[in-house]
Amino acid sequence: MESHVISEMDRLKQGDSEALHVWVSEHYDGIYRFLRHLTRQVEAAEDLAQQTFLNAIQALPKYRGESSQKTWLHRIAFREYIAWRRKRRLLLPLEFLAPKEDPRFAAIDAGEVLLAALHQLPSAYREAFLLFEVQQMSIEEIAEVTDSPVGTVKSRLHHARERLRVQLGGTFLEVSYEPK
Amino acid sequence: MNPNNIQNEVEHLRAEKPREGAKGELIYKLIQSKGKTMTTLRKATLPTLVTAVALVGGVMLMQPKAVAATPKTVAAALKKAMNYTIQSFVGEGSSRRMQSVTTVEGEKKTTKFVDSKGNLVDKNIHFKTLTGKDGAVTVTGSVLDNKMVVIKEHKARKGESVELKVTKINGKESKMIKVNGKPVSELPKELKEKVKVHMSDGKVVEGVGIIGDHSEHGEMSGAKSSMVIASLGQTNGKPMILQSGQTPSEYLMDLLADESRWNISRGVTYYGARLDRFALKTGGQLTPVELYVDPASALPKYLVFKGMDGMGMKIEDVYTYGVRP
Numbered sequence: 001m002e003s004h005v006i007s008e009m010d011r012l013k014q015g016d017s018e019a020l021h022v023w024v025s026e027h028y029d030g031i032y033r034f035l036r037h038l039t040r041q042v043e044a045a046e047d048l049a050q051q052t053f054l055n056a057i058q059a060l061p062k063y064r065g066e067s068s069q070k071t072w073l074h075r076i077a078f079r080e081y082i083a084w085r086r087k088r089r090l091l092l093p094l095e096f097l098a099p100k101e102d103p104r105f106a107a108i109d110a111g112e113v114l115l116a117a118l119h120q121l122p123s124a125y126r127e128a129f130l131l132f133e134v135q136q137m138s139i140e141e142i143a144e145v146t147d148s149p150v151g152t153v154k155s156r157l158h159h160a161r162e163r164l165r166v167q168l169g170g171t172f173l174e175v176s177y178e179p180k
Numbered sequence: 181m182n183p184n185n186i187q188n189e190v191e192h193l194r195a196e197k198p199r200e201g202a203k204g205e206l207i208y209k210l211i212q213s214k215g216k217t218m219t220t221l222r223k224a225t226l227p228t229l230v231t232a233v234a235l236v237g238g239v240m241l242m243q244p245k246a247v248a249a250t251p252k253t254v255a256a257a258l259k260k261a262m263n264y265t266i267q268s269f270v271g272e273g274s275s276r277r278m279q280s281v282t283t284v285e286g287e288k289k290t291t292k293f294v295d296s297k298g299n300l301v302d303k304n305i306h307f308k309t310l311t312g313k314d315g316a317v318t319v320t321g322s323v324l325d326n327k328m329v330v331i332k333e334h335k336a337r338k339g340e341s342v343e344l345k346v347t348k349i350n351g352k353e354s355k356m357i358k359v360n361g362k363p364v365s366e367l368p369k370e371l372k373e374k375v376k377v378h379m380s381d382g383k384v385v386e387g388v389g390i391i392g393d394h395s396e397h398g399e400m401s402g403a404k405s406s407m408v409i410a411s412l413g414q415t416n417g418k419p420m421i422l423q424s425g426q427t428p429s430e431y432l433m434d435l436l437a438d439e440s441r442w443n444i445s446r447g448v449t450y451y452g453a454r455l456d457r458f459a460l461k462t463g464g465q466l467t468p469v470e471l472y473v474d475p476a477s478a479l480p481k482y483l484v485f486k487g488m489d490g491m492g493m494k495i496e497d498v499y500t501y502g503v504r505p
Contacts, residue, residue: 032198114189134193
């Protein structure tokens with residue numbers, strides 16, 4: 001497995017377009033999804049995903065395989081997102097204006113209720129929740145991505161769930177801190 | 181919200197996919213950036229370009245002129261555009277169909293109408309110059325069955341205001357004529373040579389609206405009603421701007437002139453191009469529309485149409501304009 005990683009990395013470092021294509025295809029959806037949910041903007045997520053992969057290519061020589069490629073890419077993406085968040089006041093938010101009561105808009109709105117609630121939370125809670133529930137990463141991986149202690153990640157997840165339970169009502173998902 | 185719904189929401193988020201084309205675009209850029217063909221890159225975001233240049237250690241690229249577009253600058257730019265196409269659509273539930281295509285080339289306008297199957301249902305209706313030497317406009321063509329053609333107020337040479345309305349329902353044609361706001365049974369003799377009521381080689385039209393099986397703008401009043409929306413595109417028929425209502429170009433300009441009707445985002449990225457985004461505030465059950473505008477030229481580049489059934493976005497193509505000198 002490790003030799004496969006090294007071999008793939010070598011091909012990527014050599015600028016092998018086929019390897020690049022496969023590599024981006026394999027990881028793009030997850031990175032994009034993570035950024036889309038963090039930013040709630042399609043265009044921003046696409047921009048940040050592009051930048052994530054470009055940065056990753058530049059950083060490939062430093063990649064030693066100590067963490068999974070998924071974790072490594074999420075860490076780069078997360079840094080891009082933090083930088084974007086500092087500058088985002090330059091943009092006006094676009095709110096979706098479709099009438100919520102119309103069932104024909106349900107498909108557009110799918111997932112938006114939860115995202116809207118998440119964006120009422122402190123960013124650290126939201127990030128931990130998205131990484132755990134949606135990106136399905138372990139607590140340890142989240143700690144690495146966000147550069148936070150494991151205990152802090154657990155605490156953030158706990159608080160995120162508590163806040164969502166109040167906001168959305170009902171019993172929230174069963175908590176499991178086991179790696180997925 | 182019950183737990184099942186929350187779980188469904190999480191599942192939706194897990195299943196979310198990038199929109200079509202985005203990943204391919206990225207792969208294309210990355211591959212190109214590893215080669216020596218930077219000039220073949222489509223317009224990309226500035227950070228992307230800078231990074232890509234850094235990767236190859238190659239060509240420096242100029243930052244494009246970035247002037248924030250506003251609805252008014254877009255309207256002004258469109259007025260300078262010489263050739264374009266107006267396409268009107270009828271929204272029917274979750275689908276839409278084209279109703280008419282009006283091609284504008286200079287001062288010549290040609291409109292074709294199609295039925296729900298896309299077949300041509302009428303001969304072309306030609307709208308020629310709005311202001312001839314004597315203030316006259318020529319209208320040729322026939323009135324659609326079960327439609328009403330409204331010829332709006334016209335200022336004739338001597339200052340007379342003439343309004344003509346021709347209705348043809350189930351083959352029966354009726355006319356309504358107003359001169360200076362007063363209904364008359366016949367057009368005054370002195371105006372007859374300037375204005376023809378019937379839709380032949382008459383004269384003088386300032387605006388023409390096709391009123392068909394649609395409700396008022398921004399509303400859907402019932403199951404039988406649907407919407408008329410329209411888009412402005414280039415002469416090859418690719419749509420560009422979506423509008424709603426009965427009068428294409430005038431309505432569009434009015435819409436753009438009212439900045440309160442738009443949410444504007446600066447410097448968003450769309451298919452690799454850094455553009456400004458205008459999102460129409462509907463406030464009602466009108467199909468959401470987003471217009472992507474090149475900030476440098478203030479000319480629209482893309483139209484994004486979100487279907488009523490939420491089945492993703494319909495994205496129209498890029499186009500070019502003929503602009504008056």
